Amino acid sequence: MKNKKNILIALLCVLLLAGGVAVGINWNSWFGSKEQPSMEVDGNSEDWSGNKETYTGKKNTDTIDIPGYGAIDLKAGTNEQAVNLYNPEKNTCFFRMTLLMPDGTQLWQSKLIAPGKAVYNITMNQTLKVGAYENATLKYECFTMDEARTPLNGSEIKLTLNVRE
Numbered sequence: 001m002k003n004k005k006n007i008l009i010a011l012l013c014v015l016l017l018a019g020g021v022a023v024g025i026n027w028n029s030w031f032g033s034k035e036q037p038s039m040e041v042d043g044n045s046e047d048w049s050g051n052k053e054t055y056t057g058k059k060n061t062d063t064i065d066i067p068g069y070g071a072i073d074l075k076a077g078t079n080e081q082a083v084n085l086y087n088p089e090k091n092t093c094f095f096r097m098t099l100l101m102p103d104g105t106q107l108w109q110s111k112l113i114a115p116g117k118a119v120y121n122i123t124m125n126q127t128l129k130v131g132a133y134e135n136a137t138l139k140y141e142c143f144t145m146d147e148a149r150t151p152l153n154g155s156e157i158k159l160t161l162n163v164r165e
Helices: 002-031
Strands: 071-075 080-086 094-100 106-109 118-123 131-143 155-164
Touching: 071 080
Parallel strands: 071 155
Antiparallel strands: 080 118, 094 106, 094 131, 131 155
């Protein structure tokens, strides 16, 4: 008697489980939307001409964009170097940039660079020999654009100086 009762309970559980699976599998076809997606060609579409400007929200003046570099290429045996260092136009602060050797020796330091301005030619404090100087640093110091020139957050970017002939 007890054995029959257990078999009936097990059979009932299997039937309920099978019914639940059947309902789950067919749920969308029974209760889902009957609308079919439109197969109409969009008359407002245009020929692709590259990315166009989109609204990206109000400018957050509380943040500072700091460019990152994995490496800077330099010429061996000369103090005069060509670089591409800049302060992004959307910043609202001055940058002072300092290029440091891995041991902390200062190679170069800029004056204050305004937003949207760049430095393309620098005179370093010393010449370098051919080689890859890993863990050099490009240090960014940020200052307000008022007369006080109050220091703001800065950053130190680790990079490799690739010095070539």
